Amino acid sequence: MHTLRIFLAVWMLSLINPALALTLKPQRVAPGVYALVGEVDGRTYDNEGMNATTGFVVTTAGVVVIDSGSSYRVGKQIHDAIRHVTQQPVKYVINTGGQDHRWLGNSYFVTLGVPIIGHEKMRADAEERGVMQIQSLQGELKEKLDGTRVVLPTQTFATRHRLRLGTTDFELIFTAPAHTPGDILVWLPQTRTVFSGDIVFADRLLGVWPFSNVAGWIASFDALAALKPEHIVPGHGGVCDLAQARRETRDYLALLRDHMKRAIDAGEDLQTALATLDQSAYSNLANFDLLSGGNASRAYLEAEAAAF
Template sequence: MFLPSRLGAALAFATALAVLAAQGAHALEFEVQKVTDRIYVLVSDLGPRSPENYGINATLGLLVTDEGAVLIDSGAAYKAGPVIAAHVARVTDQPIRWVINTGAQDHRWLGNGWFAEHGAEIIALERTVESQKSYAASHLKRLARGIGPERLAGTVPYYADRALPGDEATLTLGGTKVTLLWPGPGHFRDDAVVIVPSEDTIFTGDLVFVERLPGVQGDGTSSIVRDWLASFERIAAMNPAHIVPGHGHACDLARARADTGDYLAWLIDNIAPAVEDFEDLTEVVDRLEASPFEYLANYDQLHRHNVNVTYLQLEAE
């Protein structure tokens, strides 16, 4: 469904307002952060998924062109669509004509369906779509526990209308060049970043976390710490002025390095010698409990697990 842009935006906004009114006081409130004249960020909670945040304990991005808005990641739930659209309507009257999915985690893409129904084309790298397919069932199950059946209603996997082959693809959306690039594995194995050269900005999705601790997953196929650090360095080498992370506020490269790159490097630097010395895993986890990263949210929930998983990864090398 493609509507003339102003009418489309007005309709989407009206729908959004009606849904918000029906939801009463528990509607999700994003912090809208302006990065450049064309780039905005919708920042949600750093903590766990909840009914209040529709599973969007994450950051979404927005690129405004003269011919429509590009939403970077669609949230985790169909019903969050109008909430997201209402926030977008606060900063632009351009309709959301494109949605780019950076990743395979629930809050990066499971909200696609609402935007597709409201006129947006969904775009992702093919490899990211394959990854979404492999996680969809398990993520939906976990999401149901986190946000409850009422919030999850209507959420079904909707995969990209335009799935781009290869590791890199450049498109022109509304006159603005954007590049989807797979920099290597991150929090998930096949997530991409979105580079907008005219705004000197990279949307990193879950490859960069700020203000909260990155999570190293223990499933053996994603979050390989050495690879993630290499991917981070590939992003850093492009030296963007602005980074829109997957979690936390938009920031500069120094902040992204402090909260993600330095942590991944710290894990490797501290755990690799312990593995080399056959130090007992539980001793290592206890010994490394304190670190310079205790200021990050979710440290108490994730750090010991991260040390544990990293030890096992390095031991397997």
């Protein structure tokens, strides 16, 4: 009887909190610096579109959220995760790029009345694609998308933006359009930690999309490398070091760029350029089968456009 009661209690609890639901567990990266590491595969109802890595920084004067998540609900869950670490209030939200999971949670954080900071190109990108991003999440997320709307950054900048909260320094650095047009780095010099947003993908293959720029992405990565970070909180995948980030992001982008430039210089058409590209060194990364073909085509088109 006792066992049955426990079974029933666990079963009822599972109705309220299904085992497959999104869990955001803060992972300590450095003093005061936390990552929220999401899944590396696609956007699903269970992961609430949060197939990305974000985080937050606890200072002596409040919390800075770095990327607000894929929906109103996820934004609220990020705040709940923060409350497991500190009772300090959220003082700023930073959006590191224009992809859905970087900023749609602004619709929650705006209810706290905090400033939201992003690059001016990120703001324009979000304004242009926001409604479409919400519509394309609708099919998977259904009612979990309730409350999500386009809420743009309230503060923008063009190249660099410095921020000091309590005794913690933040440098927001824009180099060039990368995975999305307004991708930035958030550099914490005191702990030598960088939140890279979608400038670094770890553990999974990155995606080159029509709004991406391979050459600018490599330049943005090089700006990150020049910081000599000790800890990288990537846009996707687990917290990593520079060697892993270089291997799984820069080296792959350089392979695409160099191969396609050579192909264009040799007058090869798209078909030939695709057929002679060997991406197998990256086939161990998640999403390889899904993304490698499209990445190659888009890199060719970019190289072709650059040649004229």
